[in-house]
Amino acid sequence: MSITTKYLKSDLFSGLVVFLVALPLCLGIALGSLGANASPFPGIISGIIGGILIGYLSKSHVSVSGPAAGLIAIIVTAIGTLKQFDVFLLAVVIAGIIQLILGYLKSGSLANFIPNNVIEGMLAGIGISIFLKQLPHAFGYDKDFEGDDSFWQPDGENTFSEIFKALDYISIGAVTICIISLILLILWDKYKIQDKIKFMPGALIAVIVSILLNVAFEGTAFEIRAEHLVNLPVFNSFDDFKNVFVFPDFTAITNYQVWVVAATIAIVASVESLLCIEAADRLDPQKRYSDPNNELKAQGLGNILSGLIGGLPMTSVVVRTSANINAGAKSKLSAIVHGIFLLLSVITIPFLLNKIPLSTLAAILLLIGYKLASPKLFIKFYKLGWYQFLPFLITIIGVVAIDLLKGVLLGLLISIFIILKGNLKKAYSFDKEELHDGDKIIIKLAQEVSFLNKAAIKESLQELPANTKVTIDATETVYIDHDVIELIEEFCKFTSIEKNIKIKLKGFDAHYNLAHHESLNHITIKHKS
Missing domain, CATH: 3.30.750.24 (STAS domain)
Structure with missing residues (x-):
């Protein structure tokens, strides 16, 4: 698919919005995968490749790829098994090769067998998870990274207990900025101000205002501490930048555990990507079709390159994709732009981006979550009857309470049960x-x-x-x-x-x-x- 500049202005600004959402996601997923003492740069590498390379190769018009929270548990277990990060990178390269082969075998068509009520349930479940997970950040409690969608946390907490715990750590400055950001975003959307003030999306205005407020709050009771701000690595020299790249250890190619990890990453990443582009096609206002087999090839090449230069494995990600669509993206150029912004930001302006409060990003994601899980969607499926509503509801519960893949599997099982039951009646x-x-x-x-x-x-x-x-x-x-x-x-x-x-x-x-x-x-x- 060729890149079009027909929608250049809207794609530039939607790419900027996705970049602002993706930046803390890349950092947070890296910290969640590699530990607080490790460099988060592998997450940035993955985000850059997911934006630029996969954005260019993919035939999806609006999906955005990068490191995914759904892979964190797999990465943590894999590194614990393989002991060394460079050996893990070899597994990422092999996983990419497996995905490439799956694409040529046309395995992507399996995604067409997932019913729409399960896809819609997955989106609504992700929307609810996003909304609930952003509440602590809105309060100024950032124990878990921005964009984490896991219900159960390694520290024994869960989504709801984290919300109640956040009430004991409220930051007045963070809450104030979140509320102001929400008001700006809602008014911008409601009165279609972007149509009147060209090239100024509400999310960008909210970020600019939040930076100004953060500076104004310094030295007052509203001051926002460093842990509540974006935390991008700062490179003081070219050597600092060069040293963040790690290369795979190809001598471990005969280690069977490397192949087991590679197969696991390839399967999970492929399924999540296929689910995401199905969801992206449903969210796309123009209802365009994405080739799932081409997506597997693009994801495979992306993971091969990411593994070769020290990045995390990646998938197409619903959070970034929905942010992209909500920001007005019209073509794949938006995803590429977001990757370019990620690359430029880590080289040129990390000191400025580190002044962005996480609570304003939480406000952006709160609205995205609400739109994905709109009450109108629940009413629509309820009116369609229990055969449509039950798989939709079970998928939502599974995605929120367990994880995306298991939630979709539960929805599929319920759908199959209903089909069999209906088949029995119609015999x-x-x-x-x-x-x-x-x-x-x-x-x-x-x-x-x-x-x-x-x-x-x-x-x-x-x-x-x-x-x-x-x-x-x-x-x-x-x-x-x-x-x-x-x-x-x-x-x-x-x-x-x-x-x-x-x-x-x-x-x-x-x-x-x-x-x-x-x-x-x-x-x-x-x-x-």
Whole structure:
């Protein structure tokens, strides 16, 4: 997909907004993955590559890639297993190669089998997680990094306990800046001020105002401490910058644990990326289609390069993507711009960016979370009925209370259960609601009757009253599973005789062998014409 400059102005500013959201995410995910004493720069490397390289290679118009919170637990475990970071980087390179192969094998089409109610539930669940996770930052309590979406924390806390704990550490300055930022953002959106004041998105205004307020609050009761501000590494020399790059140890290529870690990263990162671009296509106002197989190739190349120069593994990320769309992104140029801003910022203006309060970024994410989990969405699926609403709701609960992948899996399982249940009901129909002795009953089979329908058909046949006349009609049936044929045959040979039930079979072809039993002389058989 070629890069277009048709929407240059809107893409420049949406890229800037995504950069402001992505910056603390990159830093926080690096700290969560590597520990507080390690350099957070591997997260920045991943964000830059995710923006520039994957942004260029991907055929998704609005998705944004970078380090993902969903990979933190895998990274921590992997480094603990492999002992050395450079060996872990080799696993990242191999993971990228696996993703590249999966793309060429066209494995991305698997994402098309996820129903829309599960995708929408995933988005709403992420929205709720984002909203809840930003409340402590809004209060000025930054124990967990910005953008963390895990319900259970390593310190034993969880999303809700962190919120209550934050109430004991309220920073007046942080709360004030968050409230002012929210007011600016809401007014900017409500009155469409951006349409009147061109090239000035609300998020950018909120950030500029927050920096000015942070400076104004210095030396007062509203002063915001350093731990509540963006914390970008500052390089004092070229050697400082050069030393942050680490290269993989290729001598560990024969270590089977490296391959296990690589396969794990490749699978999880691929699934998360595919889910994200599905979600991105649904959020895209223009409803454009993204090629999932191309996305796997792009993600693979991105992870290969990230591993080669010391970066974390990456995926397409819903938080960045939704921020991108909400900021008005029209093309992939926005993702590339955000990557360029990340690169330039760490080289030129880290001292300025380090004055941005985390509470103003929390305000931006609070609104993003609210829009993803809008009450209108819940009403929409509730009105569609329980078959649509239940998988949607279960997915939300799973994403919020466990994690994204397990939440989606729960939603899929519920959807499959509902499909099977519906399939059981549709396998046949009665012409009567209440059954009595002596009735004439027609059991009409559906087009396809599988082994999954066996239990329901068996129960219905067993409940038929004595002395009835029963027609089992298969005239419109294309396929009947052999197990169901045997079940009907056994009913005809034994149960129907015991209960004096006269049976007429319509549409059962002779090769079903129902006509070749002497014990079936009480049955009328009509073959398909």
